[in-house]
Amino acid sequence: MNESTGRSPRRQLNPRPQATDVVARMLAVVPFLIDNSPITVSEAASTFGITENDMRNIVRTLFVTGIPGDSGKGLHGDLFDFDFDTFEDDDIIEMTNHVGPAETPRFSGREAAALIAGLQYMSDVVRDEEKPSLEGLISKIRRGATGSPENISVPRAPIPDRAEPVAGAISHDLQLEFDYLNAEGSLETRSVCPIRLDVVGNTWYLRAYCHVRQNMRTFRTDRMRNVVVSSEHRDHPVDPASLPDTLFDAPATDSGIVVTVELSESAVSLLSDYNAIIGKSTRGAVRAELTVAHLGNLRRLVALAPGAIRVVSPDYAVTEIGQWADRGAAWHKIDPLTRA
Amino acid sequence: MAEEPSKVIRQFSLIHAMLASRFGLTVDEILNTVDGYRDTFDPYSEKSLAAVTKSFERDKKDVRDLGIVIQTRSPADASNDNHGVRYLIDPATYVLPADVEFSRGEIALLQVAARAWQQGSMNKEALRALNKLRSLGIEPDSSLTGVRPRISGWNGAVDGFSEILSEAAVAEFDYLKPGDITPATRHAAPLALIDWNGLWYLLAWDLDRNAERTFLISRVTTVPRMVPGLRHERSTEDFASRLTAELEELAAENIARVRAVADSDADFRLTAKYGAADAHGEICIPTADLDLLADELVEFGWDVEIIAPEHLRTLIHKRFDVLRVTHEGTS
Numbered sequence: 001m002n003e004s005t006g007r008s009p010r011r012q013l014n015p016r017p018q019a020t021d022v023v024a025r026m027l028a029v030v031p032f033l034i035d036n037s038p039i040t041v042s043e044a045a046s047t048f049g050i051t052e053n054d055m056r057n058i059v060r061t062l063f064v065t066g067i068p069g070d071s072g073k074g075l076h077g078d079l080f081d082f083d084f085d086t087f088e089d090d091d092i093i094e095m096t097n098h099v100g101p102a103e104t105p106r107f108s109g110r111e112a113a114a115l116i117a118g119l120q121y122m123s124d125v126v127r128d129e130e131k132p133s134l135e136g137l138i139s140k141i142r143r144g145a146t147g148s149p150e151n152i153s154v155p156r157a158p159i160p161d162r163a164e165p166v167a168g169a170i171s172h173d174l175q176l177e178f179d180y181l182n183a184e185g186s187l188e189t190r191s192v193c194p195i196r197l198d199v200v201g202n203t204w205y206l207r208a209y210c211h212v213r214q215n216m217r218t219f220r221t222d223r224m225r226n227v228v229v230s231s232e233h234r235d236h237p238v239d240p241a242s243l244p245d246t247l248f249d250a251p252a253t254d255s256g257i258v259v260t261v262e263l264s265e266s267a268v269s270l271l272s273d274y275n276a277i278i279g280k281s282t283r284g285a286v287r288a289e290l291t292v293a294h295l296g297n298l299r300r301l302v303a304l305a306p307g308a309i310r311v312v313s314p315d316y317a318v319t320e321i322g323q324w325a326d327r328g329a330a331w332h333k334i335d336p337l338t339r340a
Numbered sequence: 341m342a343e344e345p346s347k348v349i350r351q352f353s354l355i356h357a358m359l360a361s362r363f364g365l366t367v368d369e370i371l372n373t374v375d376g377y378r379d380t381f382d383p384y385s386e387k388s389l390a391a392v393t394k395s396f397e398r399d400k401k402d403v404r405d406l407g408i409v410i411q412t413r414s415p416a417d418a419s420n421d422n423h424g425v426r427y428l429i430d431p432a433t434y435v436l437p438a439d440v441e442f443s444r445g446e447i448a449l450l451q452v453a454a455r456a457w458q459q460g461s462m463n464k465e466a467l468r469a470l471n472k473l474r475s476l477g478i479e480p481d482s483s484l485t486g487v488r489p490r491i492s493g494w495n496g497a498v499d500g501f502s503e504i505l506s507e508a509a510v511a512e513f514d515y516l517k518p519g520d521i522t523p524a525t526r527h528a529a530p531l532a533l534i535d536w537n538g539l540w541y542l543l544a545w546d547l548d549r550n551a552e553r554t555f556l557i558s559r560v561t562t563v564p565r566m567v568p569g570l571r572h573e574r575s576t577e578d579f580a581s582r583l584t585a586e587l588e589e590l591a592a593e594n595i596a597r598v599r600a601v602a603d604s605d606a607d608f609r610l611t612a613k614y615g616a617a618d619a620h621g622e623i624c625i626p627t628a629d630l631d632l633l634a635d636e637l638v639e640f641g642w643d644v645e646i647i648a649p650e651h652l653r654t655l656i657h658k659r660f661d662v663l664r665v666t667h668e669g670t671s
Contacts, residue, residue, distance in 0.1 A: 019346065019347035019348045019351060019402075020351065020402045020405070020406065021464075021468075022348045023348055023351045023352050023355070023402075023406070024406055024468050024471070025468075025471055026348070026352055027352075027355070027406075028468075028471035028472050028474065028475040029471075029475065030475075031475050032474065032475040032476075032477055035477055036477055047474050047477075048471060048474050049474075061346075061348060061349060061352070064349065064375075065349055065352055065353050065356070065375055099356055099360065100355075100356045100359050100360065101359065101431050101434060101435045103435035103436060104435065104436050104472050104475045104476050105407075105408070105434060105435060105436070105472060105475075106407065106433070106434065106435065106436050106437075107407060107469055107472060108405075108406060108407020108408075108465070108468075109407060109506075110407070110461075110462075110465045110506060111407060111465045111466070111468050111469035111472070112469070113462075113465070114454065114457055114462050114465040114466040114469055115450060115453055115454060115466065115469050117462075117491075118450075118452075118453030118454055118455075118456040118457060118466065118489075118491070119449065119450070119453040121453075121456055121489060121491055121535075122449075122452060122453055122456060122487070122489040125452075125487045125489055126449065126484065126487070137442075137446050137449065137450070140440050140442070141450075143437055143439075143440055144436045144437060144440040145407070146407045146408065146409050146433060147407060148576070150502070150505060150506055151505065151531060151532035151533065151543075151578070151579045151580045152462070152502060152505070152532070152533045152534075152580065153532070153533075153534045153535070153580035153581070153584065154491055154534070154535040155534070155535070155536060155584055157489065160612055160613070161612075162612060167486075167487070170486035170487075171486060181603070181605060181608050185604065185605060187603065194486075195486070196485075196486050196487065196488055197486060197487050197488070198487075198488045198489075198490065199487070199488070199489040199490065200490045200492045201491075201492035201493065201535075201538030201539075202537060202538045202613075203538070220609075221612070222608060222609045222612035222613060223605070223608050223609065225608070239485075240485045240486050240488070241485060243488075245458070245488070245490065269493075269495050299639060299641070300639045302663060302667075303635075303638040303639035303659075303663070304635075304639075305635075306635075306638060306659040306660075306662045306663045306666075307662040307663070307666055310666045310667065311667060318667050319667075321663065321667045322663075322664060322667035322668045324641060324663075325660045325661075325663035325664035325667060326660075326664050327641070327642060328638070328641045328642060328656075328660035328663070329657055329660035329661050329663075329664055331641070331642040331645075332642075332646065332653050332656045332657040332660060333657050335650070335653070336599070336645040336646065336647060337647075339645075
């Protein structure tokens with residue numbers, strides 16, 4: 001160890017080669033095709049969330065692979081085989097011969113770790129009676145893995161009291177009303193059609209159609225009070241899966257403030273929820289442009305990493321942040337017990 | 341398949357050849373019979389033999405990284421070289437055990453769990469697991485579409501540590517201890533990675549200090565690099581659970597007390613997270629790390645007052661000072 005201290009290790013971590021990813025996918029697709037043949041290319045592709053062309057390529061690759069026969073050449077019984085005409089003419093996969101196991105492969109230790117950590121993290125989200133036993137499910141994943149899951153863990157995100165009725169409204173298809181503290185600090189009553197509950201880290205967000213604003217809005221559940229589940233059924237059939245993961249939709253340009261911030265490269269991930277346009281890096285620093293609804297949001301952003309994120313323009317925003325910081329510094333200088 | 345066979349065909353065929361062979365295949369047999377090797381292999385050329393043997397070694401590692409167990413059988417008269425070694429994959433260790441079956445509800449839950457990983461290598465692992473679940477052909481029941489949990493903060497540093505963790509190797513990285521001005525280079529063998537209260541922590545064996553240390557990932561200032569040729573064997577302990585328990589204990593012993601202006605953002609959010617204020621109007625906040633709590637409280641400005649400890653107030657004051665200095669000069 002001592003010899004290598006102070007020297008820069010040469011080996012950088014390499015991402016796994018891409019061919020192996022394709023192999024992993026093929027190993028999962030094959031048992032499905034064996035089980036479900038004949039099946040249309042489009043149905044098989046949509047099961048695995050890949051393009052029809054990717055699925056056709058898998059079949060074409062399988063056409064030419066098999067296990068070595070005695071002669072060293074692929075003999076008929078040692079190959080994957082399909083009905084060629086149905087495949088070429090009708091886009092249907094009909095397997096006529098296969099080699100190797102017909103069952104799904106086991107999980108690797110890391111795959112099992114990803115599933116188990118994900119399950120533990122979301123264990124509070126699914127509180128319904130129908131929820132399958134998590135303990136049982138986790139032990140099944142362990143038994144179905146070739147290696148022991150790694151020491152990677154994400155403890156559960158506890159569901160806050162205020163989010164519980166929200167989750168209930170979504171699963172019972174009902175509307176919601178609540179008082180909401182907006183970013184400017186004023187309380188308003190909102191009536192919404194809830195679509196999806198997003199948990200990011202340990203913050204819970206409601207994605208909902210707001211009847212007051214007549215648009216999709218994101219609400220933090222910790223800014224809600226007096227949450228009441230209405231007896232009215234939901235009236236905006238938005239598919240929850242269609243919502244983007246970006247939480248804060250850029251406000252319309254006429255109402256938002258376009259700001260430029262400068263930050264170190266290592267802090268760029270802090271902008272991931274802001275729909276920011278990230279510029280090129282110069283000497284480890286990058287500039288990013290984003291639209292905020294009001295300056296309150298901008299304070300929150302710079303407070304994430306004091307010193308690492310600096311507002312560059314517009315001037316009045318820079319001034320505002322400077323004055324806010326000045327007042328904050330003065331406030332936290334004084335022991336509150338000595339304050340009159 | 342007359343043209344240059346791709347790596348995909350080679351690795352896929354290799355796996356199937358090892359699965360089909362009851363007694364295992366020697367390297368010679370693999371090079372001479374498996375698609376992708378036999379087509380490029382010229383047994384009369386030393387150079388070709390070396391190249392093809394090298395790609396076999398790499399493929400073997402890739403296959404093992406997929407979680408596939410390759411067994412080796414040495415001949416009775418084993419000499420030192422690998423010459424007579426036979427390689428095989430036991431189908432029983434390759435496929436899911438027969439008693440591992442999933443209900444439609446479980447599949448739905450597992451799909452949401454897998455999608456919680458948004459970034460980096462764990463996202464890749466989760467997607468692979470997801471494909472295996474899809475391969476079972478079980479239609480998920482869709483009752484869970486109204487929730488979308490996402491694991492946050494998985495960045496390049498966590499990714500690097502997770503890779504080094506699975507290799508049981510040693511990481512070199514720069515770490516900025518709170519209060520220090522410049523980061524210091526550290527060497528440590530990762531033991532566990534946990535996401536606690538929305539932040540990633542690394543438990544590791546610190547080789548320079550010969551002791552276990554906990555690192556906060558957001559204070560790691562470089563992408564960790566694997567120290568070549570150095571391995572650190574770990575015991576099979578559940579380090580992740582131990583670290584979680586330790587952090588929870590630390591937080592329970594260190595309580596900060598703050599006041600929030602009624603009906604302010606601070607009031608709403610701090611009471612939602614830490615519970616209602618006590619009879620003195622004070623919110624009690626358990627904390628494992630005052631610097632982290634200071635980071636969390638800055639955005640509330642003068643809507644919070646720090647009652648105790650005094651050091652927390654100093655830390656917040658310093659943060660505002662930095663913000664003030666970086667934003668003056670244009671007015």
